[in-house]
Amino acid sequence: MDYFAKHRVEAFSDGVFAIIVTLLVLEIKVPHLVHPQSVPELGQALLGLLPKVLSWMASFLMMCVIWVNHHRLLSQIQVLDHVVFWLNANLMLWCSFIPFPTALLGDYLTNPMSAAVFGGVMAVMSLSFLLIRFYVQSHPRLLAPGIDLVLFRRISWRSLVLGPLLYSTGVGLAFVSLWLALAIFALIPFYFIFFNTKPSAFGKAEAAPLAP
DSSP states (O other), X not given: OOEEOHHHHXXXXXXXXXXXXXXXXXXXXXXXXXXXXXXXXXXXXXXXXXXXXXXXXXHHHHHHHHHHHHHHHHHTXXXXXXXXXXXXXXXXXXXXXXXXXXXXXXXXXTOHHHHHHHHHXXXXXXXXXXXXXXXXXXXXXXXXXXXXXXXXXXXXXXXXXXXXXXXXXHHHHTTTOHHHHHHHHHHHHXXXXXXXXXXXXXXXXXXXXXXX
């Protein structure tokens, strides 16, 4: 069995995350004014950036959530085999795509299709993370000593509902109630940050997300 050095995978993933959060903010550009001295014109231009700022915040917070989750998950894995490496690469693929739907949503906030694309990418990204958990829990030899496998599995299934399924629900709602869908997308990261207190698979209480 070929195993990958965990610190190399962590370093690669951290680099990808750092680049992604940098790319996200690049869509927010200083507005160009016809009359540079006009206060009302600048105020109106800044107000026009609000959709981009909101979509950036939602994506930035979710990237922070997934980074914390990724760090904690790898701390619970003692060795990474070939499959885990490529499942992690798949996660990085979808994470690296997030700047596109973020920019799309910022440009077309009131278009249901842009919200559906945003939610769809987030759902697939969250599911990609869970695929790593599901694979690892089906191969306990990869887990670090002291992991409560029953609790690890319970957290995975709970996270399936709170991540991919909620984002998918938002995708469907986008064409029925756009603002409700956007509210779901905005609240998901806040739930994981502030309200998701649960025990870790090591058996200790953690007031933070374990999986998106």
